[in-house]
Amino acid sequence: xxxxxxxSQNRFEELRNDIEQSLEEMIASRINSGEVVELAGRMxxxxxxxxxxxxxxxxxxxxxxxxxxxxxxxxKAFEFLHTATLVHDDIxxxxxHRRGVPTIHTEHGLAKAIIVGDWLFVQGYAxxxxxxxxxxxxxxxxxxxxxxxxxxxxxxxxxxxxxxxDYLSIVRGKTAGPFxxxxxxxxxxxxxxxxxxxxxxxxGMEIGIAYQLVDDLLDLKGDESIGKPRGSDVYEGKMTxxxxxSLTIHHGKNRERLAExxxxxxxxxxxxxxxxxxxxxxxxxxxxxxxxxxDRAMKYxxxxxxxxxxxxxxxxxxxxxxxxx
Amino acid sequence: xxxxxxxSQNRFEELRNDIEQSLEEMIASRINSGEVVELAGRMxxxxxxxxxxxxxxxxxxxxxxxxxxxxxxxxKAFEFLHTATLVHDDIxxxxxHRRGVPTIHTEHGLAKAIIVGDWLFVQGYAxxxxxxxxxxxxxxxxxxxxxxxxxxxxxxxxxxxxxxxDYLSIVRGKTAGPFxxxxxxxxxxxxxxxxxxxxxxxxGMEIGIAYQLVDDLLDLKGDESIGKPRGSDVYEGKMTxxxxxSLTIHHGKNRERLAExxxxxxxxxxxxxxxxxxxxxxxxxxxxxxxxxxDRAMKYxxxxxxxxxxxxxxxxxxxxxxxxx
Numbered sequence: 001x002x003x004x005x006x007x008s009q010n011r012f013e014e015l016r017n018d019i020e021q022s023l024e025e026m027i028a029s030r031i032n033s034g035e036v037v038e039l040a041g042r043m044x045x046x047x048x049x050x051x052x053x054x055x056x057x058x059x060x061x062x063x064x065x066x067x068x069x070x071x072x073x074x075x076k077a078f079e080f081l082h083t084a085t086l087v088h089d090d091i092x093x094x095x096x097h098r099r100g101v102p103t104i105h106t107e108h109g110l111a112k113a114i115i116v117g118d119w120l121f122v123q124g125y126a127x128x129x130x131x132x133x134x135x136x137x138x139x140x141x142x143x144x145x146x147x148x149x150x151x152x153x154x155x156x157x158x159x160x161x162x163x164x165x166d167y168l169s170i171v172r173g174k175t176a177g178p179f180x181x182x183x184x185x186x187x188x189x190x191x192x193x194x195x196x197x198x199x200x201x202x203x204g205m206e207i208g209i210a211y212q213l214v215d216d217l218l219d220l221k222g223d224e225s226i227g228k229p230r231g232s233d234v235y236e237g238k239m240t241x242x243x244x245x246s247l248t249i250h251h252g253k254n255r256e257r258l259a260e261x262x263x264x265x266x267x268x269x270x271x272x273x274x275x276x277x278x279x280x281x282x283x284x285x286x287x288x289x290x291x292x293x294x295d296r297a298m299k300y301x302x303x304x305x306x307x308x309x310x311x312x313x314x315x316x317x318x319x320x321x322x323x324x325x
Numbered sequence: 326x327x328x329x330x331x332x333s334q335n336r337f338e339e340l341r342n343d344i345e346q347s348l349e350e351m352i353a354s355r356i357n358s359g360e361v362v363e364l365a366g367r368m369x370x371x372x373x374x375x376x377x378x379x380x381x382x383x384x385x386x387x388x389x390x391x392x393x394x395x396x397x398x399x400x401k402a403f404e405f406l407h408t409a410t411l412v413h414d415d416i417x418x419x420x421x422h423r424r425g426v427p428t429i430h431t432e433h434g435l436a437k438a439i440i441v442g443d444w445l446f447v448q449g450y451a452x453x454x455x456x457x458x459x460x461x462x463x464x465x466x467x468x469x470x471x472x473x474x475x476x477x478x479x480x481x482x483x484x485x486x487x488x489x490x491d492y493l494s495i496v497r498g499k500t501a502g503p504f505x506x507x508x509x510x511x512x513x514x515x516x517x518x519x520x521x522x523x524x525x526x527x528x529g530m531e532i533g534i535a536y537q538l539v540d541d542l543l544d545l546k547g548d549e550s551i552g553k554p555r556g557s558d559v560y561e562g563k564m565t566x567x568x569x570x571s572l573t574i575h576h577g578k579n580r581e582r583l584a585e586x587x588x589x590x591x592x593x594x595x596x597x598x599x600x601x602x603x604x605x606x607x608x609x610x611x612x613x614x615x616x617x618x619x620d621r622a623m624k625y626x627x628x629x630x631x632x633x634x635x636x637x638x639x640x641x642x643x644x645x646x647x648x649x650x
Contacts, residue, residue, distance in 0.1 A: 140448070
């Protein structure tokens with residue numbers, strides 16, 4: 001994060017602490033309900049980066065919001081819903097760790113993991129349900145879209161014919177929708193104009209797409225010290241953008257070999273896969289796409305005059321789209 | 326249902342048709358979202374009895390509600406949430422069929438079953454989120470309680486020391502809460518007085534407990550033609566009320582044998598189990614409890630003057646507590 005100003009870093013840290021504290025208080029106030037809250041709390045409070053809620057607070061202020069307390073329940077709602085989807089994803093992705101702690105299904109079995117995820121969903125919806133119809137609809141829509149996209153992603157597992165359009169549609173639903181919905185609803189609570197609401201919704205969508213593209217790159221080129229082994233996506237048959245691009249570019253024998261590697265991936269094939277992806281310039285292409293989405297996101301912010309808070313939002317966007325690359 | 330008047334039967338059928346049609350329309354309007362809606366719709370529309378929503382409409386009218394259309398989204402919310410819990414329950418109960426159709430995880434795998442359940446939850450919450458804070462809180466609370474109780478039930482699997490209090494606490498959360506929350510929120514929408522709201526919430530809770538006790542009995546004495554093999558609960562290690570009662574009554578060798586049968590149940594032991602339960606009068610005891618909860622439920626309705634709608638609600642309660650016995 002060296003290129004992020006100290007002022008922005010401090011602001012993020014401040015917001016993150018506020019969010020953390022509020023989440024902790026909520027779990028503490030429910031801990032008497034027993035094991036479900038204990039397990040849910042452990043996952044919720046295991047040190048997530050809180051990117052969505054931090055972004056929401058910045059968007060709220062940028063849109064003229066003056067009472068961040070009004071936003072806190074909604075910011076928490078997004079974090080609960082996000083954690084709920086992680087708990088459920090980890091079950092069918094058979095992930096053993098999340099946020100540095102063992103996943104719930106690994107330690108406590110399938111039933112409890114499903115129920116803990118459901119409980120986290122309930123808390124999220126109950127927090128979101130405090131707001132008006134416009135916001136409830138946004139939450140309902142983006143959560144529906146997550147489910148629709150997750151199913152679509154499963155349908156595209158190991159499908160070498162997955163197009164960039166299929167990919168983008170899945171990413172919009174699964175990853176970018178929550179960023180967009182978060183910024184959009186924060187703008188509503190701030191009392192923003194329709195133009196501002198739309199700009200922030202679009203901003204969130206673009207940053208969210210960039211976020212997923214970075215994730216795709218990290219899976220192939222990332223630092224393994226962060227815990228996730230490289231190539232996990234390929235191993236799970238997920239058609240990430242670098243793969244889709246490379247399959248489009250290569251022809252003849254290389255295309256055949258690439259298809260073979262993706263279809264029957266194991267970690268011994270990793271270096272060969274990387275070579276083929278390099279040959280088709282698929283990493284550079286993905287980086288260009290990330291930059292494009294980042295630039296488009298920034299453009300949506302043009303309607304807001306320059307300000308310290310806009311600088312913070314820009315810094316957060318840079319952090320999100322340039323993490324660990 | 327011979328003892329239910331034709332007038333009541335017609336009213337139930339009418340309400341059931343309205344609910345069914347409204348659910349069908351909702352699924353149809355979303356079917357373009359793909360497989361998740363298709364799978365969710367198939368389960369949602371597989372012919373549930375719609376007991377909760379029917380009860381909600383009757384409670385609404387009893388509390389003076391005049392515009393049943395105001396209630397429909399909430400009644401649907403309860404049915405979506407109910408179906409969501411069934412889809413997730415069936416995964417960890419390893420159920421192969423539900424409402425006469427194969428369960429989603431059996432036909433389409435774990436991932437899709439989890440996601441379809443999540444999608445059903447979202448729809449339920451989004452429908453419920455249209456209402457005011459009082460109702461959102463009721464929904465949030467009863468759904469949290471379901472999760473808390475499901476975990477507690479898992480903790481008590483094969484636990485021969487489960488007390489009637491443990492049992493009741495689980496049943497209140499898992500089964501009776503949705504009935505209570507349904508009647509309670511229907512009363513709120515009807516503009517009922519605090520006294521009426523409380524009476525209907527309590528009424529729903531008592532009927533819900535009776536409902537579960539009937540379920541417990543059906544598992545041991547029910548008609549197998551309805552699809553579920555007898556003894557499933559025992560097989561899954563669920564501590565139902567007849568078992569808990571019998572374990573309390575028996576002493577010495579009979580207690581030992583009963584504990585052995587429950588702990589290592591297989592279907593060859595079924596007849597012996599029934600004999601032991603007969604010996605401790607545990608079926609009669611459970612029937613008395615059902616009657617007690619039914620009577621208490623009726624007493625809560627005393628504050629409402631006699632009317633046709635009250636007769637319908639009474640008839641529905643009779644149907645719920647006397648089905649298939």
